Each structure stands twice: as C-alpha cells, then as structure tokens.
Amino acid sequence: MKRMFAGALVVAALGTLGCGGAKASGQGAEVGTARQSLEDLRAGLRAADQAMSDAAEKAGSAQAFSDFVADDAVLLVDGTYAPKGKEAIRAWLAAHPLEAEGKVRWAPVRWDVSADGTLGYSVGNVSVESGGTSVRPSSRYITAWKRQPDGQWRVAVAVLNAAKTAMTAPAGFAPSSTLPAPEPRALAPAQALEEAKAADRAFSSMSTSEGMGKAFAAYAAEDVVMPLGSAGIFGHDAIAKAYAPFTLEAIDLRWEPVLGDAAGSGDLAYTVGRAIATGKDEKGQPEVDHVKYLTVWRRQADGQWRYVTDGGNSSPGPQGP
Template sequence: MRIIPVVIVAALAASACHRGASSPGSSFAGASLLTPLSEAEEAHDALLRADLGRADSVTRLGFASGFASNFATDVVYLRGGLPIVRGRDAATTIVRAESLAAGTAVRWQPVRAEASADGRSGYSYGYTILSMPAAAGATPAIRVDRYISFWRRDSTAWRIAAYAETYGAPPPPLALPVAAAGAAVSDLPMLRARGPLEQVRAADTAFSALAQRVGTGRAFGDFAAENAQIFSTPGEFITGPNAISESFGPSGSSGALVWHPVAGGVAESGDLGFTVGNAVFTGLREDGGQVVRYSKYLTVWKKQHDGRWRYVVDGGSARPNQ
C-alpha cells in the first residue's frame, strides 16, 4: 500500500507485556505522561535527541524513508501481527506497506533514555501518539501506542538496532510483504554466544525457566530491575518488581507462558543488552475451552551492581500462529 504523507510533531518528556496499566486516552494534550526515572547524563541526552530526531527525518524524507533512515543495517524489527524480521531493507519494506490517513499527526514522547557506560549503545522507550483527522468541528481521534528502541552509535549517528511497537488498539491488518519474507527470523532458540551476549541470552532463558517453575508473575518480579517497567494493556506502564509481579494475578490463575530468545545484542561496554524472542501463552476460556496466543517481544537488559542481569523494560505484540 502507498504511504500517505503524515505530519510529524516531536514532544520531549521532562505497554502490552510481550508475554501476553490507565491510558492517556483522547484527552492527551502534550503534557509529560511519566517523569523520567533517572537524570540523563550527556550521552543520555544525545540518545534522547536522536530518538526525537526521527521527527526531523520524517519531515524531510517522508514517513517510510525518514523512519528507515534511523535503522541500523541489521535492525531487528517487531511489527504487530507479523513475525520478527531482521535487516533494514525488510523493515523498510514493512514500514512502506503501512497506511495512514492523510493529515494524521504523529508524535513521539520518550519516557526514558539511557546510554551504556561507553556511550555507544543505549535504549529509549515511550509513547507514539497518533491524531487522526476528523470531520469539521469534530474532535480528532487519538491513538496512543508505545515503543521500545535499542540503539547503537556508528561513526556518524545513533541507529536503531532493535525496535518494537506495542499498540493501544489492534493495528491495521498487514500481510508480510513478499520482499520481506526471506528476512523473517527463524523461531529457533538463540545460539550460545560468548561474554556479555551469552550472559544476556542465559538471563532470558533462565527467566523463562523460572516462570515455568514458580509462575509468570513471580518470575517477572524476580527478574525486574528496581525501576523496571512493562507495557500492559490498555496503555500504561507498570513500574517496579512488586507491582509487576502483582499485575499477573495469583500464580497459575491465568495460564502458562513459555518463551525463548531468538536473537540479541549487547553494548561493547558489557552493561546493556537486548533480546528478542517468541512466546506462547496457553490458558482456558471461561467455557473451559483452550486458548493459545502467539506473541513476540523485545526485552532490554541492564547489568546490576552485583553482576546479575535484570530487565529494565519489556514489551511486544502478537505474531502469526505457528
């Protein structure tokens, strides 16, 4: 489908959880939705400016080309309803296949940005706010989505190495473009690696294993960093290990969730990393019938002072049934 030009406005601020808190809603007027959880240092500020700079790219180049200009060549891209894909060309093909109504205004409101110790990698996440045009005199419809980006800095600029969008409403149906089909990441567990990347892979694998033993809620609490946040339907962040754990309800009450990482990356300084992977939820409907849901996720990990890896943000979206 043809991309229709959109109006982009960037706003600087002061989830559905992948393995499945109140939404800003239509009254959103540009105010800060969440207070950043830590003071941004110089590298953090540069990363935040890069996040907001997507708006400038889109204004100059159009939505698809502008957004894609921020992708690393090996970007891992998670779009709702599609499998995980790898590569700038495939991600760009998917973005070009999106369709927005003429006059739609889009703005990004980052909530947090944090850079690695060497200032060469980092992550950001927050809200994507879309204002859809309405008939004369009517109030524009507002859709609030959320995003997670993991960034790497090359010789010239910050580039997105992994990107996931979690939707405030079901996204418009989109078939995987033929040109991107060959870039779908195989649903095979991530291979063992070395050094910090292996530590991140092992952390995510242990995370899933713990969920099978003690329940999803407890595992999400145990593996959360102190100020970790998850995206939870319909649109708010849930913050901190206790609140995150409690959000899942009593152990075993909602069904079983199993996941595995299929790819990942890590900062050269060894203190930040990410994993992407696939998840399957199996539960029971009220009538006793079985329900199975397939999803994918992006989790950002941070090495703690005691050497353990804990996630700082987690989110994702549905994927095709397999």
C-alpha cells in the same frame, strides 16, 4: 509484558492497570567528568529519538525508519513475523504507514545508555495529529539503539503496539537510571550477550516452574518500565502487583532468546526471541498464542542481570521472531 498481548487473559487483566507509584532511587554511578560524559551520551540518544520523530512527521514513517535503522534491524509488529532488514522494514511501513490518519510523532518517557555509550534504549508514546488540531495517542514503542563507529545512533530493534492512551511516568520517576552501577568491566559483547541470554532462559524457566507472575517480579529491575496498562507500569513494586494474578495455574508462558546484542562495558544488553503462551479462553478451553519479544537487560550493582523494559506482540506461528 513479556510477551505483550500474549493471550486474551493477559491483555484483559493488564489493560486496566495504572502506572503504579514506584520511582527510581539511589545515586548515579559516576561523578565529575565521567558523569557528564554519561549525561552527554544520554542526551545524544534522546536527540536521535527526537530526530527520527521529526523525520517521520515531515517525510513519513517509512522514510524515517529507512534513514535511522541499521541495515540488519528488526521491527516487531502485531500479527506477522518481524520484518528484518532496512528494506523489509521500509516496505512494511510503506504498506502500513503510522501516519495513515495524520501526522505522526513520538517521544520517550524513558531512555538510557550503556556505560561505554555503544548501546541504548528508549520507551515511549506515539501520537497522531489529524485535522491540524486533534492529537491523540496511537501506539507505544520500545527501541533498542546501537551507536555506530561514526557516532550516529541507529535502531537495532523496535517494537510497536497500538494504544489508546499515553504512558505517563509517576512523579519522581527519572527518565534515565539513577541506581548504583555495577563494577566497571570490559569484555567482548558476545560474552555479555551470552550472560543476558542465560538470564533470559532462567527467567523463562522460573515462569514455567513457579508461574509467570513470580518470574516477572523476580527478574524486574527496580526502575523497570513496561508499556502496558492505561498509563504504563513503572517500578518493581508496580510490576509485582500487576503480575501477581498470573499464577502457574492461570497461564503457562515460556520463551527462548534467538538473537540480541550487548555493550562491551557488560552492563546493557537486549534479547529478541519467541514465546508460547498457553491459557484458557472464555469457555475454559486451552488457548495457545505465539509471540515475539524484545527484552532490554541491565546488569545491576550486585552483578545480576534484570530487565528494564520488555514488550512484544503476536506471531502467526512458532517460527518467530
């Protein structure tokens, strides 16, 4: 959730939720050659995600991230401010290897790209194989990808959080969007990013004025995927049900975007920022958590920006991410 693990109240309530039953619907935005081009771009992103996993299995997570992240990449991990830059990420993973208990590999349950093929994202499961036979889930991830001038996909931002179970998409839930696309347009990525940031700020404003639960339902895309609960949360209806208990009286969650990027096609963007969750502990006393987050946004057919995935983890203080 925004912001994943933002306070014990949120964790406890969402930790037992299932995946829900919503599924993507609607027709693809493109046909013929253009449709095939979009599918090729999606396949390329999926291949990059797989190649990074293969590299981690063979050479370890520190080397794999070093090979696949952008020079200015950001890694969101629990309990610390985000390592920023290729070398900082490599150093963190060298000290905290994902393969500490065995060979590591991962696979997405959802991935997609912008209309111009410059930006993409993937959401999935990380597993560890120990003893050559036992494979178990170890974490879940969200990755924002940026396609480089040479055509290679590189990780711009990644979120990693521990998990004991794997996300499992419900029957009929497509791995990439099948919803109608917005009208084509071309604009500067900075302009598209400002639109997404404005949506993120409005999202936060609704959370503080009407409650986190209402805000998360209002700003969720129909085919949203959240790496929460026992098997993940898939679809708008499942999000609305999962977040309904988080009223304004239960928790105050507010945030601000700090950085991000967007596609020049103006249909996909991501924001990275910091959040403050104020709730109550088991004794009813105020409890404050600082959180950092990644939200991936897709512009809908009606022109509105809605989040398609979102996650984060705790920070030691308010200076995040």
